[in-house]
Amino acid sequence: MGSDGTSGADRPEGKHMHAVDPATLQVIGKPWRKVDARSRVTGQTRFADDLKLPRMLFCKLLRSTVAHARIVSVDTSAAEALPGVHAVLRGEELPNTFGILPVSQDEHTLCYDKVRFIGDPVVAIAAVDEDTAWDACRLVKVEYEKLDVVTDVFEAAKQEDNRIHDYGRGGNLHRQEHLEFGDMDAGFAESDLVREDVFFFEGNTHLPMEEHSTLAFRDPDGKVTVMSSTQTPHYLHKALSKVLVDHVPAHKIRVIACPNGGGFGGKSDPFNHEIAAAALSIKTGRPVKITLTREEVFQTHRGRHPVLMKSRIGVTKTGRIKALDFETHLDGGAYGSYGTASTFYTGALQTVTYPVENYHFRGARWFTNKAPCGPKRGHGTPQPRFGLEVQLDKIAVELGINPAVLRRQNLVDAHSLTANWMRIGSMGLGTCIDKVVEGSGFLERWGKQPYGKGIGIACSSYLSGAGLPIYWNAMPHSGVQLKLDRSGLVTVFCGSTDIGQGSNSILAYIVAEVFGLEPQDLRIVTSDTDLTPVDLGSYSSRVTVMTGNAALQAAERAREMIVGPVADKLEVPKGRLTFAGGRVFDCEDPERGMSFAEAVQIAEAKLGTLGTTGSYRPPRAAARFKGGGVGPSPSYSYTAAIVEVDVDPETGIYKVPKIWVAHDIGRALNPALVVGQVEGSVYMGLGEAMMEEMSYRGNRFGVHKIPSMLEYKTPTSMEMPEVVTWIVEDPDPNGPFGAKEAGQGPLLPIMPAVANAVYDAVGVRVDEVPVTPEKVFDAMQKKARGQEGRYGPNELPSIEWPEPRRVRTPWQGGTGVEVEREATEARS
Amino acid sequence: MLRLPRFTYHRPTSAAEAVKIAADHGPASQYVAGGTDLYPNMKRRVQTPTEVIALSGCADLVGVSGSAAEGITVGAMTTLTSLEKDPALQAAHPALVHAASVISTPLLRNMGTIGGNLLLDTRCNYYDQSHEWRESISFCMKCSGDTCWVAPSSPRCWAVQSSDTVPLLCAVGAEVSLIGPEGERRIPVADLYQDDGIAFTTKKPGELLTHLHLPAVDGTWRASYRKLRRRDTFDFPVLGIGAWLRFDGDVCTAAEIRIGGAGSYAIPATKTAELLIGEKLVAGDAAAEERITAAAQEAFKPTRAMDNTDHFASWRKKMAPVFVARALRDCLG
Amino acid sequence: MTAPKVLGGFVVNGERHQTAFQPHRTLLEVLREDLDLTGTKHGCELGECGACTVLVDGTPVLSCLVLALEAQGKDVTTIEGLADGPDLHPLQDFFAELGASQCGYCSAGFMLAAKKLLEDNPDPTRDEIRRALSGNICRCTGYIKIFEAVELAARRLRGEDATPSREALHGQ
Structure with missing residues (x-):
């Protein structure tokens, strides 16, 4: 129990706000170096592939070279006989399935009945070195009975009998969700303008610089340790x-997440190679390391879903959204992964920026014979955000309203509920829009520049962590333990994983703030399932809010332990004790005090060994309908971005010279880290906008077209524009010191802002991501021929939809549950 | 980690010694200059020499000599960075220096050589792939397979000429020296290549390209290289236009335009050249502009863009006249 | 099949090393696996990312495409050799200060490429920095903090005041 008598997990929201007096903050809000900065710049950070153990073996996976087939036979005898080969692992040895979500446990460590995409692992080999393991893989003979290949959502719908999985909603439909909030007919009837658009967002991948790597070993006492480049050691x-x-x-398995050389969501699933390395270390009794090649990283994927979507929108003359009818089709690839959540996410956050009075969402996820899709920075929300923000731009043009003004005059209220029962906390989007509009001169420039020069705006919002864990449980989402040493050292233990975003530093800043120490004085021990309390992982922008709140609670509890004995010793009322500058002292007589270390010693003498815990569970969601588990969050960040483009009308090639971006972070725990996250998000968004795509050759057996750093195009130092960043601070009651997320939200507006800027420049619409020069050129040519100046899709797969789950909106007097359940609940 | 296959390593100290080692080992051997093309190919197992003859020790293959007026000679092992930074070349052959400066990345130019760039393997999205990837398509005609996957009914391979310097050097009429078991020869750069994705050079087995000879600079001609690619670094050309015009006063007396990145060799835009010869071409002159635009339209037809590089093939083909026109305008005084 | 090893000698970060390796081993592999200098990273092993950049006789090259044998007798500098004892090189100092190193995986390559740039050109423009670093991919930072860190390091190396701008650390 906490000192205030409440349990950690149920601690009322806003409780921490009492600690915040911005005037006296010593650590929070300052641009400290990251606690591990020195290690990262000197090459001393030990990533998984940097690890080496005596007698270590190397593992290689033999992966499927066919996209869809039954496995007839696997002959590993020649591989086993090759000198230097220590063990060959076959699929049937590990029959239990796994998968990140309990509802889609559809992966085997190694396939033994069926392969579902090129790259699906079939055999794992451990040998003295990587060369030998590779050679041995070439000696394995796999006989396949080939099945037709399903390469996109249309094929998936058509090839109903050629099922990739035997679960799901029938055929190749993995998920199909249908939700309705409010009265759509009334909404459209009240609209002054209704338009319908079809958009496509091509899939893309994280492309972390570090190729995934895992080292597994068996301790002499039979315990197994797995050290891996994973964002989610607990899962x-x-x-x-x-x-x-x-x-x-389970209790004899230890997972240590190494620092990740970039994650972006791509290291959030449990992977075949991690389990295979562990199994081979058990089988051989020796350490086994596997490091993927870049091509295998493409196969491992779990990146952005290709999404085909249709949006029908009804607005008033001022641009207020009376009704929004959104349909998405996700091309999921070969396995479930996070796909169920992804499906809901393509419908969850359309409502959290501009009020949507009535909302209807249909989402379908299809299995296809491609690398499985999952969560990439923005998870499932950038695609619909692209559609919505481009559609709003079209509406602004039709209504004759400047698109920045249209957005500015239609914002959701802070501390309100949306049509689909998302609970908005602090909301700084208006300020964000003002900053970028003013900074860029948008109002003076939009629609008024010479042909070829364009400027576009878009906004977005993102979660600060998901309201629910991935598997249902009532335990905290994040835990922190503190150990206070007589030397004055505070050690922070937390299960979170630093993937470069600075989560270790965030723990240090928060705890240091409470104790009046400097961040570098602390030791941070993270991401080790044997040593650190569970944190669910570095995904969904949850870490600052969740580990931060847990750390704050643990630190405040420890401070409370110290305060009593020290107050007694100094003969000062407890309330007058201040922790600052490495000392504990009487704020009215600063000379009267002692070092932090002495304070710890006095407390330890009185209370025994000092340690505390803190934990965090997000507040209960307002959305209580089935499917309402995806979308709720302790808080939402907001971003506005303006993009400038120069289009060459002769070629369609365009450059992006400058981007203005403002991000509502709640409070910046470290502004330098926030600026870094914003710039990094803008960069990654620009890559998606301009060039990044996971392309497959459907007519060539379903091969990935370009699985390499060279041919999978990402922006380089030459393409990166000037970026002007504003941090907007509007503290959120649910955040530690008011903080919200920074790592994902600022990516989202970039893609639509680019498409909108291209329209402003040359008057054509590319309703598809990436917005490549050839598409711009094609649209310009069509326009020149008198056709619609547009490049983009026109249709969606036509399928039957089940009846929607109907939920009344808050303003209809709903209660956050389905209409049918409302009656039942009212009766009981 | 992607690793090299095993091989035996040779490090001769002269071109003659290198040629002898190659002759001793026959087709199992391969020269390596900067390694930036061969080693990736070996890691992907599209080239698998068991005898690798490194030319880095051959001092006689390095350096820039001669004069602009007489003609500059560049040793094949001269790195692209050295070429790009050479003051004599910067003054006499700015188009070549530009072409070299847009090759891949600064790091790769520190390693890659002009000889290596001249002999850059043709590229294709079905070929520049790992062993495992190529197994998925039962391999391709250029390596271990029977089918050209870009054009499955085609009897030939359509891998793409991707060197940035080649279209320009063909256009300006540069020459190369080769030595081999049968002695030395000097041929126009244009004759070093043929229209085949597999046998894309006329270099004989064991022959070693030793030097590049640039034409004399006499003030009568101007050249340009224009490159189309996705990003301003890393990327190979998906169109690489080498243009060369000779003038007598304002009148164009000779022209050569080569289209790289759009076929298995640097394709001559013959019709375009013909339409320019005898014409008065002055920068800024509207009639000249029109002539150039009209002539450049003729580059559309010979451009053979196919779906085996970055970007839509149809767009690349449409871009050929645009880029040819731009390269030609660069050549006007 | 195991090819016989050969003995190679290099000077790495000022220290002489002799080690035996097979001829097909790249400098990257020998640095990381035989000399335990794991500060040099790899992201593609095909010369397409820049993570494995090291200096050979002062010139930045991709160690994934250099045979260890080719580096024989040469002077190799890796990230481990950039700091002067406990003192960070100005590039390292400003990469740390600005957050130009987020995950840190590409940082070694960037800093070694930048070191050469600043030796050749002590006062580079933003555009010259872009070009010099255009062989290195970073997926975290969006490059801007990297450019700024190189500019600040250049100032300090020139003996000028090098204080990050307020905007770099706080936004506007």
């Missing part, structure tokens, strides 16, 4: 426990 631990259940019990 990996769960998957290992499930698959290896016959070999080692």
Whole structure:
């Protein structure tokens, strides 16, 4: 129980706000170096592939070279006989399935009945070195009975009998969701303008610089340790426990997440190679390392879903959205991964920026024979955000309203509920829009520049962590333990994983603030399932808010432990004690005090060994309908972005010279880290906008067209524009010191802002991401021929939809549950 | 990690010694200059020499000599960075220096050589792939397979000429020296290549390209290289236009235009050249502009863009006249 | 099949090393796996990302495409050799200060490429920095903090005042 008598998880929202007096903050809000900055710039950070152990073996996976087939036979005898080969692992040895979500446990460590995409692993080999393991893979003979390849959502719908999985909603439909909030007919009837648009957002991938790597070893006492480039050690631990259940019990598995060389969501699933390395270390009794090649990283993927979508929108003359009818089709690839959540996310956040009075969402996820899609920075929300923001731009043009003004005059209220029951906290989007509009001169420039020069605006919002964990449980989402040493050292233990975003530093800043220490004085121990309390992982922008609140609680509890004994010793009322500058002292007589270390010693003498815990669970969501678990968050960040383009009318080639971006962070715990996250998000968004795409050759057996750093195009130092960043601070009651997320939200507006800027420059619409020069050129040519100046899709797969789950909106007097359940609840 | 296959390594100290080692080992051997093309190909197992003959020790293959007026000679092992930074070349052959400066990245130019760039393997999205990837398509005609996957009914390979310097050097009429078991020869750069994705050079087995000879600079001609690619670094050309015009006063007396990145060799835009010869071409002159635009339209037809590089093939083809026109305008006084 | 090893000698970060390796081993592999200098990273092993950049005789090259044998007798500088004992090189100092190193995986390559740039050109423009670093991919930062760090390091190396701008650390 906390000192205030409440349990950690149920601690009322806003409780931490009392600690915040911006005037006295010593650590929070300052641009400290990251606690591990020195290690990262000197090459001393030990990524997974940097690890080496005596007698270590190297593992290679033999992956499927066909996209869809039954496995007839696998002959590993020649590989086993090759000198230097220590073990060959086959699929049937590990029959238990795994997967990140409990509802889609559809992966095997190694396939033994069926392969579902090119790159699906079939055999794992451990050998003395990587060369030998590679050679051995070439000696394995796999006989496949080929099946037709399903390459996109249309094929998936058409090839109903050629099922990739035997679960889901029938055929190749993995998920199909249908939700309705409010009265759509009334909404459209009240609209002055209704338009319908079809958009396509091509899939793209994270492309972290570090290729995934795992080192597994068996301790002499039978415990297994897996050190891996993973963003989610806790979920990996769960998957290992499930698959290896016959070999080692859960409590004897230790997962250590190494620092990640970039993640962006791509290291958030438990992966075949991690489990195979663990199994081979058990099988051989030796350490086993596997490091993927870049091509295998493309196959591992779990990146942005290609999404085909249709949006029908009804607005008033001022641009207020009376009704929004949104349909998405996600091309999920070969496995479930996070796909169920992704499907809901393509419908969850359309409502959190501009009020949508009545909302209807249909989302379908299809299985196809391609690398599985999952969460990439913005998870499932950039695609519909692109559609919505481009559509609003079209509406602004039709209504004759400047698109920045249209957005500015239609914002959701802070501390309000949306049509789909998302609870908005602090909301700084208006300020964000003002900053970028003023900074860029948008009002003077939009629609008024010479042909070829364009400027476009878009806005967005993103979660600060998901309201629900990935598997249902009532435990905290994040835990922190503190150990206070007589030397004055505070050690912070937390299960979170630093993927470069600075989550270790965030823990240090918060705890240092409470104790009046400097961040570098602390030791941060993270991401080790044996040593650190569970944090669910570095995904969905949850870490600052969740680990931050847990750390704050643990630190305040520890401070409370110290305060009593020290106050007694100094004969000062507890309330007058101040922690600052490495000392604890009487704020009215600063000379009267002692060092922090002495304070710890006095407290330890009185209370015994000092340690505390803190934990965090997000507040209960207002959305209580089925499917309402995806979207709720402790808080939402907001971003506005303006993009400038120069289009060459002769070629369609365009450059982006400058981007203005303002991000509502709640409070910046470290502004330098926030600026870094914003610039990085803008960069990654620009890559998606301009060039990045996971392309496959449907007519060539379903091969990935370009699985390489060279041919998968990402922006380089030459393409990166000037970026002007504003941090907007509007503290949120649910955040530690008022903080919200920064790592994902600022990516979202970039893609639509680019498309909108291209329209402003040359008057054509590319309703598709990426907006490549050839598409711009094509649209310009069509326009020159008198056709519609547009490049983009026109249709969606036509399928039957089940009846929607109907939920009344807050302003209809709803209660956040389905209409049918409302009656039942009212009766009881 | 993607690793090299095993091989035996040779490091001769002269071109003659290198040629002898190659002759001793026959087709199992391969020269390596900067390694920036061969080693990736070896890692992907599209080239698998068991004898690798490194030319880095051959001092006689390095350096820039001669004069602009007489003709400059560049040793094949001269790195692209050295070429790009050479003051004599910067003054005499700015188009070549530009072409070299837009090759891949600064790091790769520190390693890659002009000889290597001249002999850059043709590229294709079905070929520049790992062993495992190519197994998925049962390999392709250029390596271990029977089918050209860009054009499955085609009897030939359509891998793409992708060197940035080649279209320009063909256009300006540069020459190269080769030595081989049968002695030395000097041929026009244009004759070093043929229209085939697999056998794209006329270099004989064991022959070693030793030097590049640039034409004398006499003030009568101007050249340009224009490159189309996705990003301003890293990327190979998906169109690389080498243009060369000779003038007598304002009148164009000779022209050569080569279209790289759009076929298995640097394709001559013959019709375009013909339409320019004898015409008065002055920068800024509207009639000249029109002539150039009209002549450049003729580059559309010979451009063979196919779906085996970055960008839509149809757009690349449409861009050929645009880029040819731009390269020609560069050549006007 | 195991090819016989050969003995190679290099000077790495000022220290002489002798080690035996197979001829097909790249400098990248020998640095990381035989000399335990794992500060040099790899992101593609095909010369397409710049993560493995090291200096050979002062010139930045991609260690994934250099045979260890080719580096024989040469002077190799890796990230481990950039700091002067406990003192960070100005590039390292400003990469840390500005957050130009987020995950840190590409940082070694960027800093070594930048070191050469600043030796050749002590006062580079933003555009010259862009070009010099155009062989290195970063997926975290959006490059801007990297450019700014190189500019600040250049100032300090020239003996000028090098204080990050307020905007760099706080936004506008």
